[in-house]
Amino acid sequence: MSKRIFQHPEEPQTGKRYWRSLGQLQDTPEFRQWMHREFPQGASEIDGNDVSRRGFLQFMGASVALAGLSLASCRRPLKNLVPFTKAVEWSVPGKALFFASVMPTRNGGMPLVVTTFDGRPTKIEGNPLHPVNKGTTDVWAQSSVLDLYDPQRSKDVLSLGKKSDFVSFEKDLEEILKTSADGSGVAFLVDGIVSPTRERLRRKVLAKYPKAMWATYEPNGNDLEVAAAAVAFGNGHEVVNRLDQADIVLTVDRDILGVEGDIASVRGFAARRKVDGPKANMNRLYVVENRYTLTGGMSDHRLRLAASRSGAFLKALAAQVAKLSGDQFLATLAAGLKVVDTKIKDKWVEECAADLWAHKGKALVLAGNKQPVAVQALALAVNVSLGALGKTIELKKSAVDASASIAELAEELRKGAVKGLFILGGNPVYNAPADVHWAEAQAKAKTVVHLSIDQNETSAKAHWHVPAAHYLEQWEDCYASDGSYVVGQPVILPLYNGITGNELLAKIAGISADPLTLVRDTFAEVTSASGDYSAVWAKTLKNGFFSNASAKSIEAALRVDAVTKAIGDSPAASLADGQFELVFITDSKVDDGRYANNGWLQELPDPVTKLTWDNAALLSPAAARKLGVDTGDVIRLSMGEKKLEIAALVLPGHADDSISVAVGYGRTEVGSVGKSVGVNVFPFQTTVDRRFLTGVSALKTGRRHALAITQEHGALEGRGADITRQATTQEWSENAENKDFFKKMGIDAHAPANFSLYTHPPLDDVHGWGMAVDLNSCIGCAACMTACQAENNIPIVGKEQVINGREMHWMRTDRYFASEGGDADEPEMVSQPMMCQQCENAPCETVCPVNATVHSEDGLNVMAYNRCIGTRYCANNCPFKVRRFNFFDYNQRSITNLYRWNLISEKGTPDSIQMQKNPNVTVRMRGVMEKCTFCVQRVQEAKIAAKVKSSDSGVQPRVPADSFTSACAQVCPTEAIVFGDIRNPESRIAKLKEDQRGYRLLEYLNTENRVWYLARIRNPNPKMPDAARAGSASKGGHGHGGSHGHTSSQNGGHA
């Protein structure tokens, strides 16, 4: 046989191309460097080293002397085994215990099951019994376990910043309350969590102090949405979106699948993206937005439009719908909304409205929940006209009573009328709207009591700061978004003596009861239980929730006059040419700044921008050209007196007259992780301009700021078109019988059949593990990345190391843009989770000189850390760039201390952080390669359980189908990732891998991957003006049937 020289086929330069970044699109030298070297040149040089040669020798001498001393005591270290004195119920050393609990969020409680080992919670999963999330969770729930163990959490009661105690606090509390018998002069400011116990105690407090003021503030909350619902349907009504019922969804400036939705909407949407064939009843998503969001990435049609033009768009849409439906009232409303400009694509609106009308009763229009009330009310009116009420939108009774706003409270404060102000949670000094001037108003109160989990900007300006208990530490309760009552069970005693807001309220109300009794009493009230309800309670604790029949949807008619008035009163949003609007976006990681000290979240790449450890001004390529800036250039945003300097980040698909900045960064009073990360834009936000601020000018400063963006890391030789595949519904129908339609796309369409020179061990186990990722329902939210981090003890590396390309995430979510002809203005976006593909013919294994990475019989590419000597050959040879190397002792040293010489820098992990570690996964040290293991600890545990069960019965031990799953598959809110046993015909994976849409990455390399991707399907409306652009595989340069032939010498033939 002649020698076979393998040449990777060149990616075509014509037709549709997939690109990770603008750098790739323009083929910049920086990108080429990332492609050819996994780590940039010079990154390995120690530039932070401040140890001089003299110092080195001194310490060297000292350490030798110490070694000499310690040699004398060269003994086996004594370790003790310490059992309990009295056995603890349910506790079995080495076995996990699971408790149902709930994470309170502003969208209702997230029902959870918490994994604990020896009394320490280590991992959070969704509650599989609960209908809202069915065992799945999100990024924030996953990373909340790290917040619990944050060593910089608030630990002490502080009086004017000095350490104090609960006794003196309670004494002072009595003083405050004594001065006000009826509650005048007492005010409460609470966050937006919906807790039945808090509501009950609120009523008690207000009964005792009827003149007390109760205000709510949630910076990224849905208060404007609630206000719009109140206008449209009357007070106390809340709108529930039923995305699972909608055939056609139109979102206008609403990231419903990302930060502006909840898990129920995500799951509802994804349920309609599970397709088993071209005839499946898939939904269609129209998205109007100013920047790429996860929702925009999932869209079938996307219109980029400045956020301030959303009103104009809805006006045009409402007019079209009114024309089609003959709804005179809607036409009047549409005409009534004042807008300045009308630069809306008419054809787009026309066809979109026609499609919505054609699916009357199955269409849903969602306006941004921070858009002005009038705009949102108009969207509700459109929905009513489309017959959505009771079908794709439902109404429910609000679970909380109406409260005052933070602006009203600030007004009271400024009058000097407030003596005692209680702030339960939240951080208004940092994130209150600028026009409220909160810090100044708060200073007017005689005594300010601030209860929070960390010491933040507000605690620094409060008279009393009281540490709060984490939700895993104390009894709490919540309503889930379906209205069911969810109990938050504590899984660990409060680490730092924190108390809950409920306890504080109970104290104020004069109720002496522990947190459990408080919650139990609420439970009795909510369930109207009487007599002995301990059996119901016990069942509720076990299941984690109580289905509440009273939470059924209610009916109401559109309040014509109120909507007309609201729309008529609303001023026009104007965006003049040449000006920018500044859009405040909810950050997908730190939210409103509350998670700023969470390293997992700071290091998680933003799903769209792939930015870590920062926020940036997102702008379009055209806007960047206009300003003469590029990614990393600092620009100055100014609006009147207000000024802000922030690094620009050029984001394809962004509206040209718009700049988006995430809120929640630039915290000042925060732990070491969140300090000096990003820039605070809250000072630009006002009570009126919650979403956007028009008339902002931007200017180049000439300075640069290093942004840690991971989007070019792990670039797969630019083989985007091969890695991610998609087709339209039409193309799929045309190729419904073609089994190879998705398998033979891109290079695989014409690469010759391959063979392996290497043999792999016989994969003769009864099990074979595999994974399927459905790109059609994957929204790219990166919850899998966080779950993986929590499960597998993955460290964070800090901003500097991320810039060097050394992030440790075992899996990443790659985000590709796709466009024809290098168009960076309106590309499509695709997300793709990428983890170790567990190749049967693994290229990494053949190059390891020490057999540290080998294959197991059940088809896993396993890593033996203690064998690894750190040559990194495997990482170089991995075609998917999924191997991670421990360049430093990330687990032993803080991220600010990595370059310090080992013997002089502090070593060790804070105890509390050690408590989070999964005891079933090795904590890796410096110099060791690691990668996704398919959660081998879970695999082994399942196999061991099967063997134990089989014992001496003679039954072949076999793990039951789908009885366990990997961490990423378990968390996935859309259930896009499926893990299981491919040898078990009953398992889901065995069926999915045979799906027509299934393909494996780089099949032409003959790696025989164990991960199957199911191709993305787009469902464009053929009548839309941009339908021709929509996701098409066959239009890609490497499609089948294309005219370009290939010569064997180019494409891996015999040479």
Added chain:
Amino acid sequence: MANIFPRWSNWLPFKIIFCLLILGGGVSAGVWYYLNPEYMRVGYQPSQPVPFSHKIHAGQLGMDCRYCHSFVETSAYSNIPTTQVCMNCHSQIQRENPKLQPVHDSWKSGKPIEWVQIHKTPEHVYFHHSVHVNRGVSCVSCHGKVNEMDEVYHAESHSMAWCLTCHRNPSEFLRPVSEVTNLDWKPSEGKTQREIGAALVNEWHVNPPVKNCAGCHR
């Protein structure tokens, strides 16, 4: 010109090499012998805070291992008994024995007894007790004749090579599950361990991880 190097120096390099070989060989042999779990671990017998005798409890009295190590069949770890377990009997028996003072102290004060660990697997090794004892691997295979030990010592090396002797050839060691905690069990008359073991391996589909590193390293 006189020779700079005397004649004997011709042999010097060979002598040096010879000595280095001896030295190197000695060091290698020393490392090979002494820095080996068989030398370093076997026989390790620390004194315990309570002079608890396994010989009396498990040997003379014939108590089953699982009375105290109660979770060995369900958990990865074989637990050390709580003070409460000691007090089950010793609240009645031998109450005045001064050797039991630490147990009574612990029971009264609620402070646990700090036993000294003898058998320790490295951090990267995940040994699972329950899967072994439920599949016919006796306690005695790894811990020796504990029922004959007054004070427990490290009886086997617990090195990886030692693990593999059984993982590669389980039929040499397996016994009926009911006899796992019977440390004095012998194959019945007329049968050898190998015959019994081979039958069990076949019947139970015993297939311990041999080449699968993840079986023990995760």
